[in-house]
Amino acid sequence: MHIELRNLTKIFPSRNKKSGEEVIAVNDFSFTIPDGQLIGLLGPSGCGKSTTLYMISGLQKPSGGQIFFGDEDVTEVAPEDRGIGLVFQNYALYPHLTVKQNILFPLQNLRGKDKMTKEAMIERAYQVAKLVQIDELMDRKPSELSGGQQQRVAIARALAKMPRVLLLDEPLSNLDARLRLQTREEIRRIQKETGITTVFVTHDQEEAMSISDMIVVMKLGVLQQIGKPQEVYNDPANLFVAKFLGTPPINIFKGTVRGGKLFIGESAVLDVPGVADQDVHVGIRPEGFVLDANGPLTCQLSNVEVMGRDVSIVCSSEASENPIIRAIIDADDRLAISGNTVAFSLKPHKVFLFGAQDEKRIRPSEVK
């Protein structure tokens, strides 16, 4: 079942009555989440991603706009009638109940035609427990489980009543780095196996990129870009998205376009046909640099970090907007580095131009 958000808006009234300033947490949000996909809502803290999730769940009421589950308008439907499973950031497992009782809890609430027999409930509980691999822990209390296990129990509880939509709020934020890697694969696997349309919220771009079918990038309540992770990475719509995605982060230079050529400092680094003369922000992905003794872009070398397969060149330039520039090149090319300066040529498809004022993407008429 797909989920459609139409002009969804959430305004929080101001806390300070005198100033009367409202907070627009989510501003005129419209997009469609295709059926059976894993969607990452991504953005820095305070961008309205959790608010969006809670509006989909129904725990928060939108100030405007509509939410559709399939063809059904659920904007006014109470959370319990939406058929959703929600995993809270800190899991919200009932501390006084065992894992089994926690998973059974939503099943015992089912009434009418959905009412299950005791045996069926137990069977279902073990079924979802097996899916998230916690069937060995059924008689433990949440306090006796590790963070990762609690996370699985929370997912099992959310899945037990076979929701139409699974929502996860920062599902990995309480886990340590190693567990995070493992659990995100786990979430991916569970989502694939169940085929439930799943939306999760994260501020970690790597997390979102690695497991999502689609990512939705937000900033200050405004939708920035939506698309497949690789597409968004390769074709950012604005400076914010370009900066937010990618590790190591993108390098930003001050640049100027003159006569169809892009200048960084005094050297023309790239042809940009069809772009009017103007000042621009130039974003270059770390992997967009090519070591080239005769290359147009020269930087002061400060450090070379060897990371096995790759080499990371840390350097600086007057024209850079950040104190350091980081370029990633193949380890085999390392021999070419010598002296205090390093010269690069650029891969055109890894270089993005953004307007100096509006920070929107400027596209040359043909990309080589």
Next chain:
Amino acid sequence: MVDSKHQWKAWLYLAPALVLLLVFTVWPIINTVRLAFLEGYSGMKAAGGATFTFGLENFEKVITYKKFTLTLKNTLLLCVLTVPISTFLALLIAVALNSIKPLQKTLQTIFFLPYVTNSIAIGMVFAAMFNVVGSALGTPNENLTSVGIVNNILQIFTGKDHYVSWINSNSPEWANMFVMTVYIVWNALPFKILVLLGGLQAINKQYYDAAKIDSTPRWRVFTRITVPLLSPMLAYVIITGFIGGFKEYTSIVGVFGDKMGPPDAPGRLNTMVGFIYDSLAQNREGLASAAAIILFGIILVVTFINLWVSKKRVHY
């Protein structure tokens, strides 16, 4: 750890508190135990140079006194009646208070008022509310026109001439007990509400969101989530409630005066603490000490039972 060279300083700083505790708490406790075992001890006689032998006579006397068994019965009855009722009501009120937004602070203050009001004063108000004005002291032919507000309300339903003598002469014992139960429950509510409300507000709201998503019926949310998560607080108010209940005294003085009963049956509602005071008033300190130790023993046992039960019932 304090450096041994400066330990005397630590003792010096502690001295004011320690001296007061020793003089007014530790020594009286020791002395109470001592007096309890001095047969027939009386301060007056001791001052006159009499000596007393060690023995259990005080305890024997206390338990064989009819008066004492009456106070024991009254005390137990009041505890058993008031602690469950007040705990249950406090829980309902706390949950209700917690679930409303407007006027919450105002209502909280109103519910807290009994806590900061003198219990003798409350008792007098209760006495007035349950009074039958005119009948108790009036002539047989007096036309009864004015009664307390409780009887006034009852008369709306039962007719003009009908009234219950709650605390006056000829009042039945159940009516006396009823008045005391209402009074003690009302007086015990604020503290319990305060503790339970604090407990409720400490419960993570996400449990309720999670329950809502799972379409949990209200009653089930209350019994399966709120009560278990509140169980440590509930155990606390029940245990302190029983301890307070066994020490009940001022409430009865407040309503009935120091006769501890209606005018025609003084002492009918006397409690264990009342018995201790009475013995003291008769210069029978040995007897009073023995009764105090018995009371202490009962509270100790009941508290252990409470703790034992709560270990099984209190979650996490």
